[in-house]
Amino acid sequence: MxxxxxxxxxxxxxxxxxxxxxxxxxxxxxxxxxxxxxxxxxxxxxxxxxxxxxxxxxxxxxxxxxxxxxxxxxxDVKVDLTRLQKLGREGLKGHRWVMVIDLAKCRNARQCVAACQNAHHLRPYEYHINTLVMQESKSTAPYYMPKTCQHCDNPPCVAVCPVDATFKRQDGIVLIDNERCIGCRFCIAACPYSARMFHWEEPLMAEEDKGKVYNIELNVPQRKGTISKCLFSSDRLREGKLPYCVSACPNGVYYFGDENQDAVTNGTTKETHRLSELLRVNGGYHLMPELGTKPRVYYLPPKNRLFEFVDPREQNKNQEKV
Amino acid sequence: MKKRYLSLLLIFVITLRLSAQQEWIVPAENLSKLSTFAFSDSTRKAGMNLYITNCKSCHGDPGKNNVIKLVPPPVDPASDRMQANTDGGMYFKISQGRMPMPTFKNILSPTDVWVVISYLRSFNPKYAQEVAPKVLTGAMVQNVKIHLNWLKEKDQVQAVVSGTKDKIEQPVAGAEVKLFAKRYFGNLLIDEARNTDAQGQVLFNFPKDLPGDSTGYVQLLARLSDEEAYGESKSETTLQIGVPTYKPPLNEQRAMWNVVQKTPIWLLLSYTFTVLAVWAFIFYVLFQIRAISKSGLSKDQDTID
The missing domain is CATH 1.20.5 (Single alpha-helices involved in coiled-coils or other helix-helix interfaces)
Known part of the structure; x- marks a missing residue:
C-alpha cells in the first residue's frame, strides 16, 4: 500500500x-x-x-x-451601395410623378436626348428617349414624338422579371437594378412601348466609371449585359429639380410634376399649370390605352403648330451632300 | 458642276447663319435699364450662390473658361465679350434667354437677376455701377407687407398690402399683386394678377378643387409685380384651404407585377393548393408502395410457416 x-x-x-x-x-x-x-x-x-x-x-x-x-x-465619406439601393427601392413618399409631352411644340431639337445620354453615360445611338417621326396616314401631317418609358401603373415589364431586378416604387417610377439584372431581356419583350435598351457592348464610360458606387436612381455605372431605361431622372427629383430631358428642352415640349398636387411645371418656361386643366383643355391622351398599362406619361396632340415640319431623313441627306 | 456650286452656296449660307446666331441683339429700350439698388459685397455673395445653382452648369467658373459645348457656346462671365454688355443688356438676356439659354424670368425674380449681375460685374475691375434714380410711382413706400386672409364664405383669398410712407404705415393702393400656390417644381398662379383698391385690399378667387396636403394645408405666396417701385416684397402663408389629399403609394396594391409579399390572393391560393396536392399525391403513392410491400411480406411468412 x-x-x-x-x-x-x-x-x-x-x-x-x-x-x-x-x-x-x-x-x-x-x-x-x-x-x-x-x-x-x-x-x-x-x-x-x-x-x-x-x-x-x-x-x-x-x-x-x-x-x-x-x-x-x-x-472620407463612403457612398454606401446598400443605402442607395434602399433609397432607390423606396422612392419619394407622397408623390406620384407625371410627365406631359406637348407634341405641338416638338421640333426635334434633340436637346432632351443629348442631356439624357450625357447624364446616364450613353452612346449617341443608345436611347432612353426616342424621338419618332409619326404620320398616321399619307394625307395627314407628320409630327415628332419623343417617347420615354411610360412608367406604367400596371407595368408588364415588372411582372415578367424573374429576379425582381425591375420594380415599381411608391411614387410611380419603374426602375431597374443592375446589381440584380441577369440580362434575360424578358422585360424588353414584354414592354409594348419599346422603352428599354440592352447593353450589348461595354458601356460608353466603362473605364471612367470603374470603381464608382452604383447609383440605382441614375443607373450609373452602366453595366454590359444588363438593361437600361428611362428613370424619370429620379436622382434629380430627390433634389427637387426637374428631369434632365425636361429642363434641357428649348421648345417647351415637356411638363413634369406631381399628380397628387395636380400641378405640372414646364421645363423651358418654368411656368406651373394645373395638370387636370392642361389635359382637359388640350385633349391629353395616353399611348395605347387599350392595353390597360395605365401609363404615367400623357401626350397633348400636335395641333396649331407654328413651324414647318422638316423630315430628319431629308436633313441628314442635305448634310451628307455638304 | 451645278452640285458643287450648290454646295458652296449652302456652306456660305450656313456660315452666314452661324455668324448671325452669334449676335444677340437687345432691343434698344432695354439697353439702358439700371438696377434700383447699389451692388455690394452682400449682393455679390448672394449672386454667387444664385450663379452656382442656376448658371454654373453651362457657364462654368468665371475666368476659367470651362463652359460646356453648346451651339452657340455659352460665354465666360469674366470675358470681355460678356462684360461689354450694358447692365440692361445683361438683364434682358438673363430674363428672356434664347436657344439654348433658358429664360429665367419665371425662375429668378427681378431682384435676383440684378443680384446675379452684381456678381458677374465683380469680375470686371473697370466697372463702375450706375444706379437708377428712385422711381416715383411707388411714392417712396417702404417696408411693404402683404397679409393673406381666407374668406371662407366667398372661397376667396384676401391680400392686404401695406407699407410705410413718411414714417406712417398705410395701405398701398393700385399695386399689382400675384398669388401663387407652392408646388414641388414651381409656383402655381392662382386666379390672375390683380390690383389693390384704395384700402390696399385685393381678392383672389381660390379654386375649390386644388389639392392641399393630407390635412388640406396649402402654402401660399403673394408677390407684388412691380419690384422696381416697391422693392422685393413677398409673403408666404400656409392656410388650410385645399382639398385634403391622401393617395396611397402606387406599389401598395396586390398585383402580378408587385413583390412576393404583394402577390394576388388567387395566385397565392392556387399555387399553394397545387404544391400541396402534388406532395399529397407523392406521399399517397409512397404509402401505397409501403402497404403493398408489407402485405407481400406477411404472405411470404405465411407460406414459410
Whole structure:
C-alpha cells in the first residue's frame, strides 16, 4: 500500500513546487508586459504633447463655407451601395410623378436626348428617349414624338422579371437594378412601348466609371449585359429639380410634376399649370390605352403648330451632300 | 458642276447663319435699364450662390473658361465679350434667354437677376455701377407687407398690402399683386394678377378643387409685380384651404407585377393548393408502395410457416 501512496505524495509535492514556480513566472511576465506597455503609452503621450499644434486642413462644406478641420479628424465619406439601393427601392413618399409631352411644340431639337445620354453615360445611338417621326396616314401631317418609358401603373415589364431586378416604387417610377439584372431581356419583350435598351457592348464610360458606387436612381455605372431605361431622372427629383430631358428642352415640349398636387411645371418656361386643366383643355391622351398599362406619361396632340415640319431623313441627306 | 456650286452656296449660307446666331441683339429700350439698388459685397455673395445653382452648369467658373459645348457656346462671365454688355443688356438676356439659354424670368425674380449681375460685374475691375434714380410711382413706400386672409364664405383669398410712407404705415393702393400656390417644381398662379383698391385690399378667387396636403394645408405666396417701385416684397402663408389629399403609394396594391409579399390572393391560393396536392399525391403513392410491400411480406411468412 505504501508503495502506492508514495508516488502520489511525490507528485503532489512536485505539483505544488511547479505551481509556485509557474506563478512567479507568470507574475514576472505580466509585470514586464505591463511595464513595457505603460512605458509605450507614456512615451506616446509625451510625443503627442510635444507635437506642435495639430495639422489643420481647409474643407469646403456642403453649404459653401470654408472651415478648418484637424487632419486626423477628416474622414472620407463612403457612398454606401446598400443605402442607395434602399433609397432607390423606396422612392419619394407622397408623390406620384407625371410627365406631359406637348407634341405641338416638338421640333426635334434633340436637346432632351443629348442631356439624357450625357447624364446616364450613353452612346449617341443608345436611347432612353426616342424621338419618332409619326404620320398616321399619307394625307395627314407628320409630327415628332419623343417617347420615354411610360412608367406604367400596371407595368408588364415588372411582372415578367424573374429576379425582381425591375420594380415599381411608391411614387410611380419603374426602375431597374443592375446589381440584380441577369440580362434575360424578358422585360424588353414584354414592354409594348419599346422603352428599354440592352447593353450589348461595354458601356460608353466603362473605364471612367470603374470603381464608382452604383447609383440605382441614375443607373450609373452602366453595366454590359444588363438593361437600361428611362428613370424619370429620379436622382434629380430627390433634389427637387426637374428631369434632365425636361429642363434641357428649348421648345417647351415637356411638363413634369406631381399628380397628387395636380400641378405640372414646364421645363423651358418654368411656368406651373394645373395638370387636370392642361389635359382637359388640350385633349391629353395616353399611348395605347387599350392595353390597360395605365401609363404615367400623357401626350397633348400636335395641333396649331407654328413651324414647318422638316423630315430628319431629308436633313441628314442635305448634310451628307455638304 | 451645278452640285458643287450648290454646295458652296449652302456652306456660305450656313456660315452666314452661324455668324448671325452669334449676335444677340437687345432691343434698344432695354439697353439702358439700371438696377434700383447699389451692388455690394452682400449682393455679390448672394449672386454667387444664385450663379452656382442656376448658371454654373453651362457657364462654368468665371475666368476659367470651362463652359460646356453648346451651339452657340455659352460665354465666360469674366470675358470681355460678356462684360461689354450694358447692365440692361445683361438683364434682358438673363430674363428672356434664347436657344439654348433658358429664360429665367419665371425662375429668378427681378431682384435676383440684378443680384446675379452684381456678381458677374465683380469680375470686371473697370466697372463702375450706375444706379437708377428712385422711381416715383411707388411714392417712396417702404417696408411693404402683404397679409393673406381666407374668406371662407366667398372661397376667396384676401391680400392686404401695406407699407410705410413718411414714417406712417398705410395701405398701398393700385399695386399689382400675384398669388401663387407652392408646388414641388414651381409656383402655381392662382386666379390672375390683380390690383389693390384704395384700402390696399385685393381678392383672389381660390379654386375649390386644388389639392392641399393630407390635412388640406396649402402654402401660399403673394408677390407684388412691380419690384422696381416697391422693392422685393413677398409673403408666404400656409392656410388650410385645399382639398385634403391622401393617395396611397402606387406599389401598395396586390398585383402580378408587385413583390412576393404583394402577390394576388388567387395566385397565392392556387399555387399553394397545387404544391400541396402534388406532395399529397407523392406521399399517397409512397404509402401505397409501403402497404403493398408489407402485405407481400406477411404472405411470404405465411407460406414459410
Amino acid at each position: 505504501s508503495n502506492n501512496t508514495d508516488p502520489i505524495n511525490e507528485n503532489e509535492a512536485q505539483g505544488n513546487e511547479n505551481t509556485r514556480r509557474a506563478f512567479f513566472k507568470k507574475f514576472g511576465l505580466i509585470g514586464a508586459v505591463a511595464a513595457t506597455g505603460g512605458a509605450a503609452i507614456y512615451s506616446g503621450y509625451r510625443y503627442e504633447e510635444s507635437k506642435p499644434d495639430r495639422d489643420l486642413v481647409k474643407v469646403l462644406t456642403a453649404d459653401n463655407r470654408l472651415v478648418e478641420v484637424p487632419r486626423d479628424q477628416v474622414k
